[in-house]
Amino acid sequence: MSTLLVKNAALVATFDDQRREIANAGLFARDGFIEQVGLTQELPGEADEVLDIRGHILLPGLINTHHHFYQTLTRAVPAAQNANLFNWLKTLYPIWAGITAEDVRLSTQTALSELALSGCTTASDHLYIFPNDTRLDDEILAASEIGLRLQASRGSMSLGESQGGLPPDSVVDSEEDILGDSLRLIQEYHDPEPGAMTQIVLAPCSPFSVTGDLMRESAKLAREYKLHLHTHLAETEDEDEFCLQTFGYKPVAYMESVDWIGEDVWFAHSVHVNSQEIALYASTGCGVAHCPSSNMRLAAGITPVMEMLSKGVKVGLGVDGSASNDGSHMLGEARQAMLLARLAAGVSGASLSSEDASPLMTARQALELATRGGAAVLGRGDIGSLEVGKCADFFAVNLNRLDFAGALHDPLAALVFCSPVRVDYTIVGGKYVVKEGQMVHVDLPVLIEKHNAAALRLVG
Numbered sequence: 179m180s181t182l183l184v185k186n187a188a189l190v191a192t193f194d195d196q197r198r199e200i201a202n203a204g205l206f207a208r209d210g211f212i213e214q215v216g217l218t219q220e221l222p223g224e225a226d227e228v229l230d231i232r233g234h235i236l237l238p239g240l241i242n243t244h245h246h247f248y249q250t251l252t253r254a255v256p257a258a259q260n261a262n263l264f265n266w267l268k269t270l271y272p273i274w275a276g277i278t279a280e281d282v283r284l285s286t287q288t289a290l291s292e293l294a295l296s297g298c299t300t301a302s303d304h305l306y307i308f309p310n311d312t313r314l315d316d317e318i319l320a321a322s323e324i325g326l327r328l329q330a331s332r333g334s335m336s337l338g339e340s341q342g343g344l345p346p347d348s349v350v351d352s353e354e355d356i357l358g359d360s361l362r363l364i365q366e367y368h369d370p371e372p373g374a375m376t377q378i379v380l381a382p383c384s385p386f387s388v389t390g391d392l393m394r395e396s397a398k399l400a401r402e403y404k405l406h407l408h409t410h411l412a413e414t415e416d417e418d419e420f421c422l423q424t425f426g427y428k429p430v431a432y433m434e435s436v437d438w439i440g441e442d443v444w445f446a447h448s449v450h451v452n453s454q455e456i457a458l459y460a461s462t463g464c465g466v467a468h469c470p471s472s473n474m475r476l477a478a479g480i481t482p483v484m485e486m487l488s489k490g491v492k493v494g495l496g497v498d499g500s501a502s503n504d505g506s507h508m509l510g511e512a513r514q515a516m517l518l519a520r521l522a523a524g525v526s527g528a529s530l531s532s533e534d535a536s537p538l539m540t541a542r543q544a545l546e547l548a549t550r551g552g553a554a555v556l557g558r559g560d561i562g563s564l565e566v567g568k569c570a571d572f573f574a575v576n577l578n579r580l581d582f583a584g585a586l587h588d589p590l591a592a593l594v595f596c597s598p599v600r601v602d603y604t605i606v607g608g609k610y611v612v613k614e615g616q617m618v619h620v621d622l623p624v625l626i627e628k629h630n631a632a633a634l635r636l637v638g
Contacts, residue, residue, distance in 0.1 A: 182207045182570060182608045183225035185218040187236040188577055191590050193549045194565040197542070199590060204236070207570035210373055210607035215564050227608075231574045234602060235589045237545065238564050239299025239571035240508040241552025244408075244446040244467035244496025247289040247303045247317060248274070248282055251633045253504045263414045263476050263502075267344060270501065275309045275349050276636050279316045284629045285500075286320035287620055292506035293497070294326055294611045297573035297601045300552070300561055301326055302467075302496075304408065304446070306333025306383040307349050314363055318376055325611040325619055327374070327571070329556055330367065331381035331408050332360050334396075336388045342424060344386045353392045356382075357399060364403050372560040373569055373607060381408040385432055386420050393436035400442065406557050407438060408467075411445035414478050418450055430455040439464060444555045446496060447472075448486075449479040456486055465492035465555035468547065470514040471505070472498035480522045483515065483547075484539060494552030508548055510598035516544040541594035570608040573601045 185204040192198040192215060206214040206221050214221055249270075252258070258269040282305070293301050305317055314332050321328040337343030338350040360380055368378040380400040382388040393409075400407050412418070412429045421429045430451060433439055441463025448459075448466045459466065468481050486493050495515055497506045519539035526537075553562025561569050577589050581599050585592035593599075604612035611618055 179209055180227070180608065181225040182227045182229070182605075183221060184229045184231060184236065184572075185221060186230050186232040187234050187574065188232070189589055190215065190236045190564065191545070192564040193238050193546060194563040204231070205564060205570070205572070207608045210570050210609070212564060212566055212568050212570050214566065229603070231603065233578050234574040234576050235593065236564075236572055236574045237297065237593075238549045238562060239573055239604065239606065240297045240512075240548045241494060241556065241562060242293055242298050242301040242497055242508055243444065243465075243494035243552045243555050244469055244498050245289060245301055245303045245506065246305070246499055246501070247286045248277060248305060248307070249499045249501035250285045250288045250506070250629065251277070251281060251636055252501045253633075255501065255637055258501070261476075262416070263478060264344060264416050266476060266502065271345050271349055273636055274307050275346075277307065277312060278310050279312050281632050281636070282312050282316040283320040284625065284632050286317045287324055287625055288629045289500055289506050290321055290324040290326050291617050291620055291622060291625065293508060294324065294604045294617065295600045296507040296509050296598070297575070297604060298508045299326060299571040299573070299604060299606045299611075300329065300556070300558070302329035302331060302379065302408070302556060304331040304333045304381050304383075306335055306381065306387075308351065309349060313359075318367055322375070323619055325606050325609060327561070327606060328376050329379050330363075330376060331379040332363050333381045333383050334388060334392065335383050336392050337386070350387070353389065353395070356392065357395055360396070360399060364399075364405065368403065368405065370404065375607070377405075379406050379408050384410040384417075385425070385429055386417060390425070390436050393438055397437045405442070407443045409438070409445060411448055412450045413447040413473075414476075415450060430458065442557065444492070444494075446498070447478065447481065449473055449481045451482065453485065456482065456489055456491060459486070459491045460489040463492070465494065467496040467555060468493055468515060469496040469498035469503070470518045471511060472502040474514070474518065475499075475502050475504070480518055482522070483519050484523065484537060487543075492551065492554040493547055494555035495548045507598050509593060509601075512544040512548045513594050513598055515539065515547060516541060516594055541591040544594050545590070569606075571606050573605070573612075574603040575599060576602045
């Protein structure tokens with residue numbers, strides 16, 4: 179048994195049901211789970227590991243609900259810098275066809291290091307392209323060396339250009355192989371227990387890259403093993419047109435037709451959804467991974483997040499891409515979510531008077547999306563807040579830095595309103611991943627050098 183005492187935080191924000199903000203506080207954890215949160219003087223005086231974070235703010239670990247780790251290898255590719263989604267994909271598919279198992283390992287560790295240094299403790303990744311004998315195993319094993327929790331989505335593409343899909347035939351797989359490998363991964367890696375470090379998700383890539391049959395069979399397999407389902411949906415107007423022409427439905431209605439609506443499903447983006455579709459999400463428990471930076475980068479549009487929240491839809495944040503965002507910073511994504519929601523309110527002409535400030539997303543709402551919101555989307559009741567029985571997943575930021583000068587009257591809001599910073603500590607299950615601002619389990623200069631060499635080889 180091992181114990182951890184964290185004490186003397188300037189402020190602890192719990193994001194529990196009471197949304198407590200406790201000054202001069204900390205927490206006590208045993209074997210990776212929280213046993214007590216409160217004032218420092220009320221906590222046990224001793225533990226196997228004691229961390230004094232005087233002058234820091236402490237929050238639950240951030241939860242990234244949508245990413246593509248491998249895309250760190252193709253950031254800012256010149257030919258894809260000024261393209262919408264479909265053209266961006268067509269530009270990058272041939273490059274991604276050259277990815278190797280070592281590339282998957284390097285990109286996984288690069289993305290997870292970025293995330294950890296931004297306060298992330300759980301990441302969901304969507305790997306849907308498997309050239310050159312690559313496997314999801316390559317990502318899972320690489321992630322285990324970093325120490326973040328991983329929702330490993332077994333993505334897939336089965337509808338190539340010759341069958342009316344978007345991806346070239348060279349990067350799609352047979353549906354028999356996809357389903358067989360999905361079953362193997364479930365049996366080998368999926369951990370359904372609280373505190374799981376790895377869980378498997380089934381995630382056919384998108385309506386324009388898989389068939390309806392694969393969607394239905396994936397749903398059956400996931401529900402047999404009580405897994406979650408994930409896909410891209412309603413990201414662009416082009417997708418609307420594709421679904422209408424190919425299936426005779428708009429994207430959300432198409433999901434209904436293939437049994438992809440329910441509390442075990444979450445969709446990336448959902449930019450182009452109407453009020454009736456949002457109401458359907460709310461009534462059936464569908465979740466949304468909101469990816470504001472990616473949506474802006476690809477000029478996809480603005481997700482109606484505030485309407486979703488007002489109707490009770492589960493919403494989390496995703497950094498997405500790393501080639502459609504070109505970064506993996508969760509605090510930065512929370513800031514983008516807040517600012518984009520405010521822009522949407524202004525564009526819509528919502529009243530912004532002091533008597534009716536509800537259209538404006540607050541800093542605390544943005545952080546809630548990144549914590550308990552993400553936990554709800556992923557269906558994990560063991561993370562997302564600092565309270566007894568939850569995983570000891572949290573991060574801490576030193577407030578005595580230039581970035582926050584003049585903002586300490588509300589340090590929690592400062593994390594979002596001020597420029598995004600690197601965190602000082604990230605702890606997962608009571609174990610250090612980031613300590614004193616440095617990654618614990620990876621030599622970053624060596625990783626960066628190898629990652630850059632792989633990227634140059636791919637892009638040329």
